[in-house]
Amino acid sequence: MNMEKKTKKTAKVRQIDCKLITTTVKKLFIEANTSLGKDVIEALRKSLPQEESATGKEVLVKIMENADIACRSKMPMCQDTGLAVVFLEIGQDVHIVGGNLREAIDEGVRQAYAEGYLRKSVCDPLTRKNTQDNTPAIIHVDIVAGNRLKIIAMPKGGGSENMSAAKMLTPAAGSDGIKKFVLETVEQAGANPCPPIMVGVGIGGSLEEACILAKKALLRPVGEANSKDERLVQMEKELYTGINDLGIGPGGLGGRVTTLAVNAEMMPCHIASLPVAVNIQCHVARHKEVIL
Amino acid sequence: METPRKIKTPLTEEVIASLHAGDMVLISGEVYTARDVAHRRLYEALLKGEALPIDLPKSVIFYAAPTPTPPGKAIGSIGPTTSYRMDFFTPKLIENGLKGMIGKGSRSPEVIAALQKYGAVYFGAIGGIAALSARCVQKAELIAYEDLGPEAIRKLIIVDFPAIVINDTLGNDLYAQAQKKWRVNR
Known part of the structure; x- marks a missing residue:
């Protein structure tokens, strides 16, 4: 982690005010919803000559045109401006002051979705009554070395999240079992999650850790292979080819380009288990981050 | 690329019969937005024999919930949501006169059978291009279920x-x- 290196020598406790966290979260969610990452735009551009279907090509062109219009007119790229997922990397020498961290983040989300004209898409699971301000945010925290705070905002759409899945495989299933599960999940999703998609794969840990790994994998830039494990580089390549061979294509209307990237992350697990999670991301792959 | 065919709502029986899977179209006219909860309410109203807040016969429903309308615009960003979630309610709506749906993603065998039986059609739109799609919306008017916020029915x-x-x-x-x-x- 860059941020760990930078702060290695300074053990001094640093104060970060909740007000700064709120304004940062607000800015990140508005930006993420209106401006697509350069890596995704580049991947879309590169996918165009690979697409052989005329309809598929047209869909890819429209996706790029939409990203351009959204960015220039500051309009959300998609009407589903997502569940507000926040990843925090909190340096152990950071002291949050001036309020409550959870409330500071929710307030940032509240302001972003109100002032940024973003859709409020959060509701009670049973009554389906809207919470009206897109809170609560989903917050994942990692405690790291140093005295900095990294905030990642990831507005996650419901359509692609609905097509995601987790499964506890048996150790006997091995890497073939993992690949089979990923391919089955993507095939079943078909046109539903707005292809071309990105696929995050989390392997190992526990049930919940596999899911978090899969979501974190989606934060890695498109086109960047796993840097920690050569076996995953190979698996990512095989899955990328296997998924594009499914023929789902842009918009699900048939074609060569079904996924722009497969990013996998892995960690050790229990001797009895092989947890696998597949987190599907639509082509509007949104996330913005800042280090305070 | 074939040239898309221009069609108008309400869809006539003739137009519906002439539309075939794979045809590119440009749709103009009135459509209603309705998705998850609005579908449940319409469905329950039909079961109870209550009057619907929309004129269902010959209508087209767009599975969509836009972002809030910014000042000076007709609508915020808008595009299709995934259709399968409406599958449970759809045959009943088709039986009661619904003629077209705009969404994304595949439908259940029950919906596909209802389209054949009653003469209706399902259109797919591209998802996730909502800033671009918003340009095709000239006017938006709240019709029913205001309490649902983005999920309310709009014409x-x-x-x-x-x-x-x-x-x-x-x-x-x-x-x-x-x-x-x-x-x-x-």
Whole structure:
């Protein structure tokens, strides 16, 4: 982690005010919803000559045109401006002051979705009554070395999240079992999650850790292979080819380009288990981050 | 690329019968937005024999919930949501006169059968291009279920909204056909 290196020598406790966290979260969610990452735009551009279907090509062109219009007119790229997922990397020498961290983040989300004209898409699971301000945010925290705070905002759409899945495989299933599960999940999703998609794969840990790994994998830039494990580089390549061979294509209307990237992350697990999670991301792959 | 065919809502029986899976269309006219909870309410009203807040016969429903309308615009960003979530309620709506749906993603065998039986059509639009699609919406008016916020039913006037016929009155399914055609078996 860059941020760990930078702060290695300074053990001094640093104060970060909740007000700064709120304004940062607000800015990140508005930006993420209106401006697509350069890596995704580049991947879309590169996918165009690979697409052989005329309809598929047209869909890819429209996706790029939409990203351009959204960015220039500051309009959300998609009407589903997502569940507000926040990843925090909190340096152990950071002291949050001036309020409550959870409330500071929710307030940032509240302001972003109100002032940024973003859709409020959060509701009670049973009554389906809207919470009206897109809170609560989903917050994942990692405690790291140093005295900095990294905030990642990831507005996650419901359509692609609905097509995601987790499964506890048996150790006997091995890497073939993992690949089979990923391919089955993507095939079943078909046109539903707005292809071309990105696929995050989390392997190992526990049930919940596999899911978090899969979501974190989606934060890695498109086109960047796993840097920690050569076996995953190979698996990512095989899955990328296997998924594009499914023929789902842009918009699900048939074609060569079904996924722009497969990013996998892995960690050790229990001797009895092989947890696998597949987190599907639509082509509007949104996330913005800042280090305070 | 074929030139898209311009069609108007309300859809006539003649137009519906002439639409086939894979046809590119530009839709103009009135459509209603309705999705998850609005569908449950419409469905329950039909079961109870209550009056509906929309004129269902010959209508087209767009599975969509836009972002809030910024000042000076007709609507915020808008595009299709995934259709299968409405599958449970859809045959009942078709039985009661619904003639067209705009959404994304595949439909259940029950919906496909209802399209054939009652003569209706399912159009697919491209998801995630909502800033672009918003340009096809000339007017948006709140009609019912205001408490649902973005999920409320709105009447939209759309102009040349691009879509593609996914399921027609003959039982064809474009998604299945297209994916089969492009699948590579190594």
